[in-house]
Structures are given as C-alpha cells and as structure tokens.
Amino acid sequence: MSDGGRRGSREASFSVAMHNRTRSARAAIRGRLDTAYEGQRPDPPEESYLRPTDQPVPLSDLERFLERLREHQVGYHLVAGAEELAELMANQIYAKRGRKALLDNRGVMLQCRLLGGLRQRLLDVIVEAVGAGLAADQADFGITPCEGLIAETGTIVLAADDRPTLQVSLLPGRHFVVAREAQLVVDLATWMATHPGNGRHHILLSGPSRTADIEKQVVIGVHGPWKVSLFILRDGWEQR
Amino acid sequence: MQASIFIPCLIDRFLPEIGRSTVRLLEALGVTVSYDPRQTCCGQPAFNAGHPEEAVHLARRMLQIFDGEHPVVSPSGSCVAMVRTMYGLLDLPEEDLRRWNKLRANLFELSEFLVRDDLIGGLVARRQGRAVIHHSCHHLRHTGGRIPLLSVLEKVAGIEIIESPEAQACCGFGGIFSAKLPELSKAIGTARLDAMLAHDPDYIVLADAGCILHLRGLLSGRPGNAKPPVIHYAQLLADPDLGAGGTP
C-alpha cells in the first residue's frame, strides 16, 4: 500500500498496439451484433414495460426495518441526542477494549460533534478522523455516517468518494454507523428516486460480512467487519 | 359432446389400461369418444434426442390425422406438450403450420379437459387407502397440470391424497436420457421411489406413461412382494382391474 500512490497516479500510458487492439475489437463486436440484426435496427425502446410497485408495508417502516436488522444480525440502538450517542458508543468501545477508532467525519457526525464526544470519554483510545494518519487496517472500530436506510430489505446505504473513506467501513473488525431516523425510506426505489445518481460510489449494506461457501453453513465475518451496529438518532435529536 | 382421443405409442403398447380408463372415464361423463387407428407417435423421441428432421415426419403425420373439428384429448402431458410447444420449434411447411395452430388450441391433456367447463362436475369415484402423487414433469410444467390433477383426484371418495413438496421433482426418466445415462436415471428414480414408499401408499399416482414405466420398472426390480401399483390417475378413477371401486 505504501507505494500505491505511485502505481495508481501514474498516467496510464497504453501502447499504440493496445489502442489499436481495442479499436478493432470494438468494431468487430459491433459488426457481429449488427449482422445479427440483419440490417434492421432493433425496436426503439419501449418504456412502458411492467414495473410492479413494491408491496405495501404491513408494519410501520421503523418496526419493519428493525426486524430486518435483527434478522441480518445487525445491532442497533435508538438514541435521543448527540450526548447519548457519544456516551453509548464510548461505552461500547470501552467494553470491547477498543484501542483505535477511525471516523469518517462528515455530515451528521460533524453536527453531533462525535469526534470530540468520543475523545472526551475515551482518554486512552486513539480516535481519529480519516486523513489524520490512522490507517484503516490499524483501527479496530470504523465509524461512518450513512446516506439512507431502507425498510423493506433492512439495508443501510453507505457512500464514499475515495479509498480511505471506503476502507473505514471495511477494514476494521467492527463497524458503527450513525443514521438519522428521517433517513428511513420504505424501499430502494424510493431511495433512488430521492437520491439521483451523482457519480458517487454507493454500498448497500445488509449485514456483516459473511460466507456460506463451505457446506452452505453461514459464517459471519470473513473479509469485512464481523460486527455492524447502527445508531439511529430519533427525530428531534437536534433539540436534545 | 364429442372428443377424439390421442393414445400415444407407449400407452398403446405397454400401458393400454391407461387408454381404456381414459375412454371409460370420458364415456361415463357423457362424451362420445372417437379414435383414429392411424395414429402412432407424435415424434417426441426423435426430437428429444436432437434429431428434429426425423421428428418432422411424424409431426406432419400427426397434424394430418388430427385435423378434425372435435377437441383432441390425450392422457399424456408429455405428448401434448410436444405438440403444443415443441412443434413450434420444428421446420414445418405452411399448410402444416396452419393445422398446428388449429390443433394447438384444440388439444387437451385429459385432466385439463376434465376440469375445463367443469366437465367432471358431479362425478364420484370410490377407492380405499392412500395415494401418493408424483407430478410428471411435462404434465406439471408444460400443461400446468397440478391444479387439474388435484381437482380430478378430489372426485375420488375414500382416498387419502398425499402430495409432498418433492412430488414436483423429476423421477429421472427423461425419455432417451433413461437409456443414455441409465445409472443416473435409476439413481434419481430410486431416491424418488424411496421418498414415496416412505408414506406407505396403496397407490402411486402419476400423470404420464414414461414415468410410470420407469418407476414400475424400478419397483419391480426391488425385492419384496407388497408393492403398491404405480398407476395413471385415470386408472384411479376408472380402471376396473384395479380392484373394487372406480367410477360407478
């Protein structure tokens, strides 16, 4: 990783031969597809094909979402305000003997001054924001905000624009997510409708890393975090 | 009502009791049955083995024989599916395509025909004991035969119908598959048979001739005497040789 910058930032100087190769491959593939159309261009796109609406939600969105989280083995806490959030999170980090916590310090995290709140309560734990020098693979806790919560599938939407930020929710063994109750929507369609593609990287997170590759037996915690906890700030948290 | 019956070659030769039960059942329901003795095979064996040009010949023959106006009824979902669906993949001349389009709309698998317009209505048959169902694949998936079959079996009083979730799993017959890879075919069939025998049935009820021959063969190859008959559902309703009961 140390020499990653050099490798990655170096301008890709592809040889002329490769440029020619991809150009001729492109033309060949296009030609074969065109031939298959037998001279006829395909139908213009019909936009009217069936898109079933998602089923109605029997429970309230929040109840349903929490039920899903339990099924997906995601821990959750409903918290009333910033103080309670910092207190609860600090207690958990302390209880699990955390040594180093890395924060993706954006949005709601700044609003509730979580970095300061944790540092104040955890004097012998290193608590850093991304970019301050703590590498994600050294941290045992990664703490991130999120972009949305989806009730139907019990999904947390994460977003990131660079590798260091992506790594906060991936490399540490425990991942804490901070969300606002208002971020909860019924389904992915609703979320997508309110969050038009803005070229960012999104991750739909529905549980801790797992595998069932051996005898189909589910094993939690492989490459990604083996513990995910969600802290939901209840509506009206700004006043508390 | 009049209906023409299509009795596929396997039934004609090896399982005529299915044909006889079909006739008895239809007649008991007031249907006037006709049978064209020119009929033989729909061409499925050749088509399934990957030789469509051999199948075309028999398909054209079928289409010419069954070019009448009456509905055509057959106790084999597999052969009905061949005609209805697979003929569409054959290279048929124009006049036969026209016949195919007519026959396709006019050809019914027996259970499908019976529940259509509630023909079976007030029929009551009587048997005793327990019947385990095995859904024959083509009957189940190509002619949508599950509900029709269950509705028909509902008419049999005094019998307990057992339909376990694996009733929809293939028995491993597969036509030419049974001879090309016999060990595999038998392994699949043996497992199905074991699962069905675990219910200690008095009858094993199927909907297609191929699976019946396969499972009967496997069952008779087993040691022991007390073996339930492997039968077509039409027999459960109308085969007098199956012991007391059947359609009054």
Add this chain to the structure above:
Amino acid sequence: MSGLRDTVQTKLADAGLQEALGRALASSNAKLETALSELDDVPALKDAAAEIRRHAVGRMWQLLETFEARLRDAGTTVLWARDATDVRRYIAEICSVHKVSKTVLSKTMVGEELGLEQSIKDAGSSVIQSDVGERIIQLAQQSPSHIILPCIHLRAADVGKILHERGRMPYSEDPAELSRGLGKSLRQHFLGAHMGVSGANFLVAETGNIVCVENEGNIRMGYSVPPVHVVVTGVEKILPTLADARLLLALLPRLATGQRATCYTSILGPAPLPGQSRYVILVDNGRSDLFGAGPCRDLLHCIRCGACLNVCPVYQRVGGHAYGWTYPGPIGTAMASMLAPDEAVESLSLCTLCGACSEVCPVRIPLDRLILLGRATARARRKASEVRQERRALRWFRRAMSGRVRYRMSDWGHRLGLAWWGGRVAAMQEKLGWRGERAAPEPAPQLFRTWWSGRRKRGDLK
C-alpha cells in the same frame, strides 16, 4: 457417450460428493422457498425482470456505447475484448504499465471462462483468489463446480484437509474456523495488492454505474484497497437504467442464496476513485454468436443466479465437474452447443427435460427448450459414428411409426424378438439399463387399438 456415462458413474459412486451436494443443495432450496415467499407477486416480478433483460440485450450495442461514453468521460479506461487473447494482452499491458506484481482476484465466471488467473500470472504477477470458495479451489488446484458456490462439491472435512496441506492452516472440520482462517490469511494479500480484479453483475448505461453483488467483502476489498482496479465483464451485463438494476436486485440474491439482499451491493460510480486507475474490459467471447443465434439470444438474459443448478435433478446428483467445462447445470447445458469446447458437447445429454430450471429462472429463459435445440445443433460437433448410430435407430423408429401396418408389424417384430432372440434382447436391455434393478416393460397382451376395435365390433360403443 461411454465417456460421459463413465464420468457420471464415478460421480454417483463418490460418497463424499453425494454427501456434500445433498447437504448444500437441500439448504439452498429451502432458503429459496422462504425468500420468494416474502415477495408479493413473484410471477409478475419475473415477467418484469425478463422484459428488462430482453430489452437490454435487444439493444445491447446502443446501451454499451452510452455506457462506454459515460465511463470514458469520467476517466475510466474502457477496453473491448473479442476473446481470451485480447484480455490476455490487456492484462499484460496493465500489469506492465502499473508495475503490478501482486493481484487479488474476486470470483468471476467470465474470468473462469477466459483463464484470467493464468493470464495474470503470465503477465508477471502473483494472483490470489479472494473469495473463500475460490481460494479453496485455487489451493486444491481444481476448478469451480457451481457458478456461485465454487466448492459445493467439497465437504468441510475435505476443505480442512486441503487448507491444512496446501494452505498451512491447522486442520479443522468447522466451516466457521476454516472460513475465518482463510479470511485472516487473505487480509495481508489485500493490503499488499497492487491490482484488484473483479467481475460485475450489472452495467448501467444511463449513469455509468457498475453493480457488484457479494457477501464476503472481497470485491469491496478489491476496489477499495489496491491502486489499480480492473473489471472484467461480459457485454451482456448491460442494463438501461439503475431502476432496472434495482428490480433485478429484488430477485438475484433471493434466487442465488435465498437472501432478500446480499450483505454488500456495491454501486460503483463511472469515475475511478482518486489516486486509482480503473479499467473496464468488456468481453464478447462468443456472446455475439449467441446474440445472432435466434432463440439462443435468450441465454444472454441470464443474470447468473445459479438457481437452475440448485433445482436440477441431474446437477444435484453429479455436481458441476461432470459437465466438463466452465458452465455446469442447465444454463451451461443450454449454452454448450454454441460455447463449450468439443469435448464437453456431450454434456447436452445431462438433462431429463424436466423443466425445473425454466420454472425457477428469474428472467424466464426457456432453458429446457434451448437444451433441446442445442442437441440438434450439437450433432455436427459430436462423434460422427455415435450420431450416425443414433440416427439409424431413430430413422428405423420413424419408419415403424409411419403407418398402421408398419406399426403393427413393428409390434409383432417386438414380440417375436422377445420370444426368439431373448438373449440378444436381454443384452441390449442390459446395455440400456432397462434390466435387473429396472425391469423392462413387457408389451401388453392386448394393444389399446386392438381393444378398441374389438369393442366396436362387439357393439359396446354407444
């Protein structure tokens, strides 16, 4: 044919394989049921999914052009590959430009198809398969036997032995210990890798997104850590919009693993991450042939969920290796006549035509019908003597069935044969497996047609 028949017998006799397959598939299919029961209207959802794929594949080229432009404008290099050779060259070039000597590879079927692992090695880089199942397969020097569960043919004890012998791990039979142990040992490889290579589930034309579905986190590792990220994917993965992907995402994980959503669904933006180079290699490798092959175009609709394998009565018994090439199970068999190497064309016989695959398919590919068509197409590539023999028998059968008299004669012939040449008939029955433990059917004493005409004569008929 005997080749395939022998292979099948070996698989049936392999108690370990039978145990492993039995256990894993029972669990898969039970989960599938539960996952689908949660949906309101599965048939309608499948109809919509099929329609989306039909539209996307139907105007594949236009969508690919849009997708390419989105990525290019955002700074991602898009490369086109006709076949494995093109891919090899690109990989070699990328490795040389970026001085790559350590690569982590996430499980990809397209990669399996192209021999991607070897291409990366040949480009001078070490390569570590990062998916737990694929890593086991790599250490065992085998090939995957399922399109989403690569080591489904192995029991935990087998895996324990492989990891102990080849992976320097303490022996264990506990899937949790084994999986976590592998995860731990793979961690250093991720952190030290120069290049991450992965596949893709969907490519979104309108927004230039690349969607990757996974549970373990190895794909996320592959694009979040190394400075170079390469996506190798088939051209057919294209979709018009993110909304289309969303709809398919309701079905894919449910059908694949029985989950309502996988743990991680990455929706990558069109631009590479800062400080990272990204290459997207769009691979044809026979797909345009399928595109031009009439009804076979439907095969391009496949979203690789693997459900058709899980429900297939043949796959359940013989596992993926019996098929002899990259794609096992119904989807593989349906593609075999066009895409499999000659020696794997026989795998077209590995199908009972039960149609369970077509029934489960989320995008409604008529797999059983395409397998049937494939059997006809494949004749040209099979051993000529076997095809001739088959054809002779079927021609004889066709003639016997071509008229009333001939039909009668064939019936008499059958009966006479049984009476006079009992020994020969028995030998034939033995060979075809209709003897002994599966008794051959006897011709009935009276044909149906005989009964019918007798009945008419007697005047039974009303």
